[in-house]
Amino acid sequence: MGEDVNVENYDTRRIEGKVKWFDPVKGFGFVVADEGGPDILLHANVLRNFGQSSVADGALIEVEVQETARGINAIEVLSITPPDNGGGAVLADFEDIDPEIIANAPLEPARVKWFDKGKGFGFANIFGRDEDVFIHIEVLRRSALADLQPGEAVALRVIDGKRGRMATEVLIWEAALDEDYD
Numbered sequence: 001m002g003e004d005v006n007v008e009n010y011d012t013r014r015i016e017g018k019v020k021w022f023d024p025v026k027g028f029g030f031v032v033a034d035e036g037g038p039d040i041l042l043h044a045n046v047l048r049n050f051g052q053s054s055v056a057d058g059a060l061i062e063v064e065v066q067e068t069a070r071g072i073n074a075i076e077v078l079s080i081t082p083p084d085n086g087g088g089a090v091l092a093d094f095e096d097i098d099p100e101i102i103a104n105a106p107l108e109p110a111r112v113k114w115f116d117k118g119k120g121f122g123f124a125n126i127f128g129r130d131e132d133v134f135i136h137i138e139v140l141r142r143s144a145l146a147d148l149q150p151g152e153a154v155a156l157r158v159i160d161g162k163r164g165r166m167a168t169e170v171l172i173w174e175a176a177l178d179e180d181y182d
Contacts, residue, residue: 012066012075015040018083019059022047024147031061031074040065042074050077051172054146058083082144097159102168105157109173115140115148122148124156124167133158135167143170 015033017040022029027044040063047055055061060081063074108126110133115122120137133156140148148154153173158165 012064014062014078015065016060016062019055019057019061021057022055022146024054024149029055031063038072040072040074042077046074047077050080052077052080052145053149053152053172055080056083056141056144056146059144080144082142097161101159102157105159105168107155107171108158110154110156112148112150112152112154114150117147124148124154126156126158131165133165133167134161135170139167140170145170145172 015031015035017031017033019042020030020032020039022042024044029042030039031042032039042055042061042063044053046063047053060083062078062080064076064078065072066075067073110124110126112135113123113125113132115135117137122135123132124135125131126133135148135156140146148170155171155173156167157169159168160166
């Protein structure tokens with residue numbers, strides 16, 4: 001009886017699963033836990049706290065969850081792994097390019113100029129340079145992202161390809177900093 005009924009004390013636990021879908025416009029999506037059970041709500045603010053504004057459908061995700069009276073909510077994203085790309089097939093844009101060149105392209109800081117998910121591509125600018133860098137939606141998906149916002153800070157691995165300067169990988173700025181300094 002000495003318990004305060006207004007204080008909600010919900011336990012948290014770590015769950016691994018897969019992103020069912022995420023819509024940055026709606027500001028939420030759902031995760032399906034590997035262990036089964038009800039879908040887990042993934043709110044855009046929780047994803048932003050991880051440093052991303054979107055996540056690709058099918059991406060593997062590890063989250064800290066909390067079960068409340070309204071259901072299970074992700075309260076922290078711990079890791080995101082890109083979705084299985086179906087055996088590692090090379091994008092047509094990169095098929096004539098030495099895989100070593102792609103793998104060894106340096107990370108370069110950039111800002112998203114625009115990205116149109118419906119068209120399947122967009123452009124970014126490397127800091128200090130004028131030329132546009134082409135970003136294909138499949139490169140974005142393989143980087144575990146679903147969308148980019150104008151002005152968003154990213155790091156790109158860039159090569160000279162069939163369409164000019166092209167991104168081969170996109171990292172959210174905070175993730176690129178972590179990778180660069182590990």
